[in-house]
Amino acid sequence: MFNGRFTCSIRMKRRVFYPFLGTLTTSDGTGGRALSQFWKAWEKRKASLRNAALTQHANKSMESVPDTILSSSLEENLALLEKQLGKSDDLVVRRFTVKNGTEAALLFIDGMVDRGVVSEYIIRFMASTSVTYEKPAVNELESTDRLRQAIRNILSGNAVLVLDGQNKVFLNNTRGWDRRGVEEPKTESVVRGPRDGFAETLCVNSALIRSRLKDPNLRLKHFVVGQRTQTDIYVTYIEGIAHQPIVQEICRRVENINIDAILESGYIEQLIQDTRWSPFPQIQNTERPDKVVANLLEGKVAILVDGTPFALIAPAVFSQFYQSPEDYYERFYIATFIRMIRGVSMIIALLMPSLYIAFSSFHPEMIPSRLVIAMAAGRSTVPFPSVMEALIMETAIEILREASVRLPGPIGPTIGIVGALVVGEAAVSAGLVSPIMVIIVALTTIGSFATPSYSAAIAIRMLRFPLMLLAGMFGLYGIMLFIIIILIHLSSLKSFGVPYLTPISPINLVAMRDMVIRMPFRWLTRRPTMFHPQDEIRKGGEKS
Amino acid sequence: MSQLGKDPQHNTFSLWQMTSLITSTLIGVGVLTLPRTTTEKMFEAGWMAPILGSVLTFFAIWLIAVLSRRFPGLTFIQYSRIVWGGHEQSRLGFWLSLPWIMMFLIALFVTTAITSRIFGEVVVTAVLMDTPLEVIIVSMFVLAVILCLHEIDTLARVNEILFPLILFPILFIALASFQKAEWNNILPLIRVPWETIITGAFETNFSFQGYEIMLIFFAFAHENTGKVKAGFYGIGISVFVYTLIVLAGIVVFGHEELQRVTWPTLELVKSTQVPGLILERLESAFLAVWVAAVFTTVANGYYAVIYGLRQLLKKGMLFQRIASIVLIFPLFFVAIGPQNIVELFKMTSLIGYTTVWISVVSPLIHWLIMLYRDRGRKREKGSDAHG
Incomplete structure (x- = not known):
C-alpha cells in the first residue's frame, strides 16, 4: 500500500513538471493537476471504504428486519414476529378470541404499554359481545402489512393486534410507560419566570412548546436517528421566520447522521456542529421551553430529542450563552x-x-x-x-x-x-x-x-x-x-x-440592541438580522 | 479570474471591516517611535507631520481604491496582468506585471519581518528582559501562521474585533498624559524652513506604511462603492491617533528630550499615572495590549503575502496553509538579519523609501496605463467605458 503510494507520488512529480511548462505556453491551466487527481483518488478510496463499513453496519440494526409482507395466517405471523424479536422474555403474546370467532393475538412489550388501555379497550372491546364496535377503541389506530413496521411499533411501545385470516395487523397506540413529569429545570433555574422544564418524553416536550406558541406556522419535522436506538427527534421551526437554507441545512445534517445510538441530545450536537475541534459550544442546549420559544421567534431552529430534557437550539452565537430568559422578564x-x-x-x-x-x-x-x-x-x-x-x-x-x-x-x-x-x-x-x-x-x-x-x-x-x-x-x-x-x-x-461572534464582528447594530445592553422592548422592534429571518418585524405599527 | 464566481469568500468585507483592517494594519510599531522621528527635523511642529504626511497617503489609498473599483473582485495580483497585457495578451501581461507583483510581495514580506523584530526589541528591552528576542519574534509569527490557516473572512473579523483593543489604549495614554502637559512646548508653531517641513512630512509617510495590503484586500469589498470611503476613514483615524500621540509626546517631554529616548511612546506610558487605578505602572500592560496592534500589522501583511502567492500560483487553501508554515523560516531570518537597533532603524527608513514605490508609484503607473487603455478602447468603440 505504502509502496504504491510512493511510486505514484514520484510519477506525479514528473507529470506536473511538463504540464506546468505547457501552461506557460498555452493557456491558464492548473499546475497541480496530477496532485489533485491523486488526492481525489485517495479521497474516493476513503469514501468507498467508509461506505462499505457503513452498509455492513446497517445490516445489523433495524434494516436487518426483512421488509416482507405478512401472511394471512395467525400462526405464521406470530412465528415471523417472534423469530425477529428472538423470543425475548418481555414480549407478551396475549391470545384471545374475537366476538365473531376469529382467533387473535396481541403483541406488546411488557412495561411499555398502558395496561388499562390494553385490557379494557382492546381485549374487552374486541372480545365482549356487548360492544358493537368492531375495532379496538384506542386513540390512534393504524394498520400495516409490513413486517418491519410491525416490529418497529412493538419496540416503540405500541400493541400490535394480529387477526387470523387477515394479512393486515392493527397498530394501537398504547404507549404508556412510567415517565418523569414536568418539573422545574435543575440546571437553569430563574428567579422570575415559568417553572416548567422539559421532560424525557418527546411528545410532552413538543406539547410544552405548542402550548406557549399557538402559531399555525410552527413546524415539527420528525426524524428517526440511530440505527439501534431508533430515537425520534423533532426539528422545530416557525415557517415564515426561520431562514429556509438554515432549516434545510440542519435537516440535511440530521439526516446524514450515521450512528448506532443517540442517548442524549449531546450526541446530535456533536454530530452536526460545524467545527469539531472547538472547545466552544456551537449549538445551545436548554431545558426551558420558554427559552426555546423565544429562540424560535428569533428565527432559530430547535431540535427536540426523545429521551432527554435537553433541547438543542441552532444556530448559536457566542453572546447568547451569556444571556438568560430572565433578562427579558425583568426591566x-x-x-x-x-x-x-x-x-x-x-x-x-x-x-x-x-x-x-x-x-x-x-x-x-x-x-x-x-x-x-x-x-x-x-x-x-x-x-x-x-x-x-x-x-x-x-x-x-x-x-x-x-x-x-x-x-x-x-x-x-x-x-x-x-x-x-x-x-x-x-x-x-x-x-x-x-x-x-x-x-x-x-x-x-x-x-x-x-x-x-x-x-x-x-x-x-x-x-x-x-x-x-x-x-x-x-x-x-x-x-x-x-x-x-x-x-x-x-x-x-x-x-x-x-x-460565531456576530453582533460584535461582523458588526450588527440591530442585534447589538440585545447583546450587552438589553434595550427596552419599545426599541426591540426587529428580530436580530444575523439569523436572516424572513419576517424581520417583531413589533410593528407603533407611531412615535 | 476564472475561479472568481465559485469563490465563497468573495464580497465579504463590509465598510467597517475594511476601515478597521486599514487602521489596525497602520497602527503598529510605528507609533512607538513616532514622536521621536517626527520631531527630528520639524522640532516643535512635529505634530503637524502626520497631518501633512498623510496627504500622500490619502492620494495613494485613493489610487489603490480607484484601481480596485475599476476591477471589482480582482486583487492586484490578478488585475496587474490585465493592466499590462489587456485581456488579449495575458501571457505578455503576466511577464510584465511579474516584477511589480514580486516587488510588492517581497517588500511586504520584509516589512512584516522587520515589524515583528522591532516589537521583539521593545518587549525584550522593556518588559521581558530575560527572554530571548527570537522567542518573541517566533511567537508573533506563530500567531500570524494561525491566522493564515483560516479563510479570508476570518481575517476581516479578527481585525474588526481587535480594532477597539488597538484604538482605546493609545487614545487613553494620549489623553491621560495631557495631565502633565506643558503646552508651551509646542511654541513656536513653525520655525523651520518649508523644505524641511516637506521632507519631514514625506518621511512621516513611512509610518503609514501597511495600507498597501489593500491592493489585495479591496478585492473582497462588500460594495464596490465603499472602497474610497473605507480607505479615507481608515487613514483618517490613523492620522488622528498619530497626531494625538506626537502632540502628547511633545507637550510632555519637549522635542529635545524626545530625541534622547529610543521608544518615546513607551516613556510616555511610563510617566503616565492615573489616579484611582489599581495598577501602578502601565508599560507592561500597555505593551501587552499592544501585542494586538502589532499582531494585526504582522499578520495582515503576512496574510497578504501568502494570499498573493496563492493567487499568483493559482493554488487553493491547502497551498496557503502549507506556504504560511514554510515561509516563516525565511521570514525569521529576515527578521533577525539586522545586527542591532541602529541597523534596524536604518533598515526601517530604507523600507520606507521602497514602500513609496510599492504603494504610490506602482499604483500610479498602473492607473495611468489603465487610463490610456480605457481611452484607447473608448475611441475604438465610440462608447463609454465603465469605471
Whole structure:
C-alpha cells in the first residue's frame, strides 16, 4: 500500500513538471493537476471504504428486519414476529378470541404499554359481545402489512393486534410507560419566570412548546436517528421566520447522521456542529421551553430529542450563552446590569489566575507597593513558584467541584465546606499556598458559576489552564498571545453559516440592541438580522 | 479570474471591516517611535507631520481604491496582468506585471519581518528582559501562521474585533498624559524652513506604511462603492491617533528630550499615572495590549503575502496553509538579519523609501496605463467605458 503510494507520488512529480511548462505556453491551466487527481483518488478510496463499513453496519440494526409482507395466517405471523424479536422474555403474546370467532393475538412489550388501555379497550372491546364496535377503541389506530413496521411499533411501545385470516395487523397506540413529569429545570433555574422544564418524553416536550406558541406556522419535522436506538427527534421551526437554507441545512445534517445510538441530545450536537475541534459550544442546549420559544421567534431552529430534557437550539452565537430568559422578564436596567455582571465574571473566570501569575512573577512593579509587600509576606513561606501554586490550587478546586457534582444531594455541601474551608484554611496556615491565591481561586470559581450556560462555562474553565501556563512563561505578553489565539478561533467559527461572534464582528447594530445592553422592548422592534429571518418585524405599527 | 464566481469568500468585507483592517494594519510599531522621528527635523511642529504626511497617503489609498473599483473582485495580483497585457495578451501581461507583483510581495514580506523584530526589541528591552528576542519574534509569527490557516473572512473579523483593543489604549495614554502637559512646548508653531517641513512630512509617510495590503484586500469589498470611503476613514483615524500621540509626546517631554529616548511612546506610558487605578505602572500592560496592534500589522501583511502567492500560483487553501508554515523560516531570518537597533532603524527608513514605490508609484503607473487603455478602447468603440 505504502509502496504504491510512493511510486505514484514520484510519477506525479514528473507529470506536473511538463504540464506546468505547457501552461506557460498555452493557456491558464492548473499546475497541480496530477496532485489533485491523486488526492481525489485517495479521497474516493476513503469514501468507498467508509461506505462499505457503513452498509455492513446497517445490516445489523433495524434494516436487518426483512421488509416482507405478512401472511394471512395467525400462526405464521406470530412465528415471523417472534423469530425477529428472538423470543425475548418481555414480549407478551396475549391470545384471545374475537366476538365473531376469529382467533387473535396481541403483541406488546411488557412495561411499555398502558395496561388499562390494553385490557379494557382492546381485549374487552374486541372480545365482549356487548360492544358493537368492531375495532379496538384506542386513540390512534393504524394498520400495516409490513413486517418491519410491525416490529418497529412493538419496540416503540405500541400493541400490535394480529387477526387470523387477515394479512393486515392493527397498530394501537398504547404507549404508556412510567415517565418523569414536568418539573422545574435543575440546571437553569430563574428567579422570575415559568417553572416548567422539559421532560424525557418527546411528545410532552413538543406539547410544552405548542402550548406557549399557538402559531399555525410552527413546524415539527420528525426524524428517526440511530440505527439501534431508533430515537425520534423533532426539528422545530416557525415557517415564515426561520431562514429556509438554515432549516434545510440542519435537516440535511440530521439526516446524514450515521450512528448506532443517540442517548442524549449531546450526541446530535456533536454530530452536526460545524467545527469539531472547538472547545466552544456551537449549538445551545436548554431545558426551558420558554427559552426555546423565544429562540424560535428569533428565527432559530430547535431540535427536540426523545429521551432527554435537553433541547438543542441552532444556530448559536457566542453572546447568547451569556444571556438568560430572565433578562427579558425583568426591566431592562436590571437585565443590562446583570448581563454586565456576567461579562465581568467571565473575564474573572478566564483571566484571574493567569493575571496573578503574570503580576507576581513578571510585573511586580505594576502592583501598588503596599499590596506587593503584603503579597510578598503571604508568599514568603510558599515553596513553589506562583505558576505551580496556581495550577495546584486550580486543579484542586476542579477536583472539588467534580466531586461535589457526583455526590448525592445532602453530602454535596459538606464537601464544599470540608474542601474549600477546611483544606483551604489549613493549606494557608501550613504555608503551602498564599492567602491571595485562595482568594483568587475562590473568585475564579464563583465567576465561572455566574455563566448561565454550563457548556460555555466549561470551555472557559478549561481554557484558563493553558492560559496559566503561558502566563508563567511570558507574563502578560503570553496572556495576550493566548487571547489573540482564542479570538482568531472564535472569529473563524461559524454556526450554520452564522459567524460565531456576530453582533460584535461582523458588526450588527440591530442585534447589538440585545447583546450587552438589553434595550427596552419599545426599541426591540426587529428580530436580530444575523439569523436572516424572513419576517424581520417583531413589533410593528407603533407611531412615535 | 476564472475561479472568481465559485469563490465563497468573495464580497465579504463590509465598510467597517475594511476601515478597521486599514487602521489596525497602520497602527503598529510605528507609533512607538513616532514622536521621536517626527520631531527630528520639524522640532516643535512635529505634530503637524502626520497631518501633512498623510496627504500622500490619502492620494495613494485613493489610487489603490480607484484601481480596485475599476476591477471589482480582482486583487492586484490578478488585475496587474490585465493592466499590462489587456485581456488579449495575458501571457505578455503576466511577464510584465511579474516584477511589480514580486516587488510588492517581497517588500511586504520584509516589512512584516522587520515589524515583528522591532516589537521583539521593545518587549525584550522593556518588559521581558530575560527572554530571548527570537522567542518573541517566533511567537508573533506563530500567531500570524494561525491566522493564515483560516479563510479570508476570518481575517476581516479578527481585525474588526481587535480594532477597539488597538484604538482605546493609545487614545487613553494620549489623553491621560495631557495631565502633565506643558503646552508651551509646542511654541513656536513653525520655525523651520518649508523644505524641511516637506521632507519631514514625506518621511512621516513611512509610518503609514501597511495600507498597501489593500491592493489585495479591496478585492473582497462588500460594495464596490465603499472602497474610497473605507480607505479615507481608515487613514483618517490613523492620522488622528498619530497626531494625538506626537502632540502628547511633545507637550510632555519637549522635542529635545524626545530625541534622547529610543521608544518615546513607551516613556510616555511610563510617566503616565492615573489616579484611582489599581495598577501602578502601565508599560507592561500597555505593551501587552499592544501585542494586538502589532499582531494585526504582522499578520495582515503576512496574510497578504501568502494570499498573493496563492493567487499568483493559482493554488487553493491547502497551498496557503502549507506556504504560511514554510515561509516563516525565511521570514525569521529576515527578521533577525539586522545586527542591532541602529541597523534596524536604518533598515526601517530604507523600507520606507521602497514602500513609496510599492504603494504610490506602482499604483500610479498602473492607473495611468489603465487610463490610456480605457481611452484607447473608448475611441475604438465610440462608447463609454465603465469605471
